[in-house]
Amino acid sequence: MTTATTDERALAELQREHGPALFHFLLGLTFGDRQRAEDLLQETLVRAWQHPEAFDAPYESMRPWLFTVARRLAIDARRSRQARPTEVSDAVLESAPARDDTAAAAVHSLDVREAVRTLSPEHRAVLVQIYFRGLSVGETAQVLGIPPGTVKSRSYYALRLLSRTLPGYSSRSSTSTSASRDTASTTST
Template identity: 70%
Template sequence: MTSSLKQHTDERALADLQREHGKALFSFLLGLTYGDRQRAEDLLQETLVRAWQHPEALASGHDSMRPWLFTVGRRLAIDARRARRSRPYEVGADALEHSALPDDHAERSVTALDVREAVRTLRGAHREVLTQVYFRGRSVAEASEALGIPAGTVKSRTCYALRALRKALHGYGLDTS
């Protein structure tokens, strides 16, 4: 067979393959790509390229090429997903423009004011314990001695005070559970 006739036969077989299985394969790949039409189309095209690169698969004598095509398409989708996961997430320039600067003094000042206001809302006993343990850096034993209360009371008041602060500072994404 001349190469021109062989190429024409390969093109016809590939066109028949796409006509017979293209829609079903595209729907299958669309599901694997979570509805991303562009990725599904790319995977469909790559699957058909693989079929063209492996004419022995076309001439295998199987009743249908669909299982082979679906297997190749699924493997390509898995490989593409793994490749995307191995690369760092890409962020567009517009997302960077709207993000806060790491050394944003105004943001830190606002946060400090919010924390101070939240601490003011605490009961006196809870506020005293937090002042000793967090703001003065004292241990539980040192805070216990300074406040004249048992160490267990320092621990429980600290726990309740932190819970109250989490509720008061809910807009900062703190876990409230």
């Protein structure tokens, strides 16, 4: 029983003497991750406890042996983290945006497609080029062979018709668009 208390005393002395320097060394190896550095420090001290022959080493101090063990443990821990997928914490999951219901998105997509089909071929062609293919007004005008002003007016009236056709749009949006058109016609005359 005296060897167990001697081992505990030696380990406590080892931690007092080399713990702060070893922790600082491990903090650098873990890029400032205090928790990981503390875990590695504890693991290094456990290794020292498991290998009592290290206490009898010819070194003046245990420090070189401890630093070598700590460095190897840090390397092994890093390799094992890289070999497995990244852990996702609860904080990351809580901050992630909630995904919309895919069924609702599919229904909405079908509604939009059906509403676009009700448009005239000219209006539909403009919307397809601008909103589905991502072309600018000028590019759409070149592709369709019409003036840019015609592209703008067709897209305006097509969107206005869609806002009336699609569910979830209020009549307020159509009144505000007609009010803005009335304002534009009075300023142009």
